[in-house]
Amino acid sequence: MVEDTTDLKRTEAMLRASEKRYRQLFQSAPIAMIEWDVSMLKTYIETLHASGIDDLAAYLTQHPGQVRHCWSLIRTVDYNQAFLELMGIAGRNKPVDAFLPTDADNFMRMAREVILMAAEGKTAVEREETLVTTIGERKTVIGKSMAVSGHEETLSRVAIALVDISKRKKAEAALRESERRFREQAFRDGLTGLYNQRYLYRSLATWIERARAGDMPLSLIFMDLDRFKTVVDTHGHLNGSRAIQKVAQTINGCLAPPAFAVAYAGDEFVVVMPESTLPQALEKAAEIRSRMADTVYVLGQGVEVRLQASFGVATYPQHATDLNGLIAAADHALFAVKATGKNAIGRFRA
Structure with a gap:
């Protein structure tokens, strides 16, 4: 009986010691x-x-x-x-x-x-x-x-x-956002902030496939600033770049998703209009042309200029059934406008 009591007391003492160590670790844990x-x-x-x-x-x-x-x-x-x-x-x-x-x-x-x-x-x-x-x-x-x-x-x-x-x-969220911005910048034009040619060719192919699958139209507006060389020769390359930036803002201000604008090359721009018919694209081109005509573009050092553009419009599948064909058709329509006097809107004619 004495031995049993001794063992019990020894066990209780060990449990108390164990509990004390546990509490110490618990309270001091970082x-x-x-x-x-x-x-x-x-x-x-x-x-x-x-x-x-x-x-x-x-x-x-x-x-x-x-x-x-x-x-x-x-x-x-x-x-x-x-x-x-x-x-x-x-x-x-x-x-x-x-x-x-x-x-x-x-x-x-x-x-x-x-x-x-x-x-x-x-x-x-x-x-x-x-x-x-x-x-x-x-x-x-x-x-x-x-x-x-x-x-x-x-x-x-x-x-x-x-x-x-x-x-x-x-930190992980910031990294993901940084990666997103990096990917976004890879498809953005550094001067205007509009999408670039790389994005145009990638996204337009996708939109054409969607149009084909859904039996929907898709229109393209190809535009080029008229007599832009005169602006550069008169006011310098820096002001020429500023003018392109401000025109890009005008174009972008006329669009609502899913339509988007692309800085194509120099003073050339492309507007992609998914799910839009030829009449709708012609109307949008007219809106951009009118907005430009009503705008006085203020450049650096008090320089003010007025700008105008020529527009060529083509529509899938009416004028072309693939990416390169649609861009070529809109470019052809633009070239025809340029050849007959500029500051106008033309549709593709075979």
Whole structure:
């Protein structure tokens, strides 16, 4: 009997020492730690099962209020300083509930998943989650949970480690945005900001395939500034570049998606008009021509010029059935206008 008592006391002392080491590690951990008591939730779920509710997921869907009720049964046992810092909490006003605030959109989904995992006895779980701190800051964390040794059956102690990956996520998002901008710039003209020839040939091929598949028209406007060499000779190359930039703005201001403009070469521009008939393209060319005629283009050092252009219009499949043929048809129509006096709009004529 004496030996049994001695062994028991020795075991209890070892457990106390083990618990003390655990607490020291828990409190001094550099990552956020929180410990939950999930035993009341586990008991409640067992009661639901005993009452004949076999499909808990369906039950929670039919009774969404039960999600919040179940969540309220989770109690906080402890947490460390790193958790307070993560959540933006001043002092140690110990919460009594689960205290893992998320935004309203995510809360019900996350709470539901936690409840279902508890129902299945799954405590060793790793997941990414978005939290909202007490000061309203959104943080992305990796959370890893496990039942404390000796409490696997009751779930009275479940430890959760939270690693803040917000900076990494922001860096990844910035990298993706940088890559997107790089890809975008590869298809943009450096002077005007319009799309370039590379984008024209890639996208126009796609639009023609869509037009063919959907039995829809597609029109192309090829335009060229009239007597632009005179502007450059009179006011210099820098002002010539400024003039091209401002004309590009005029063209772009007349378009709405899916139509788009392309800086083709020098003072030449192409306007692609998906799902547009020949009359619609002629009308758009007239709008651009009119807008240019009404605009005084102010260049550098008080230089003001008026500009005009010639336009050639062609339509798929009326005038051509492939990319190169459609561009050639619009260019042919433009050349015909240039040959007969400029500052006009012409359609392709075979």
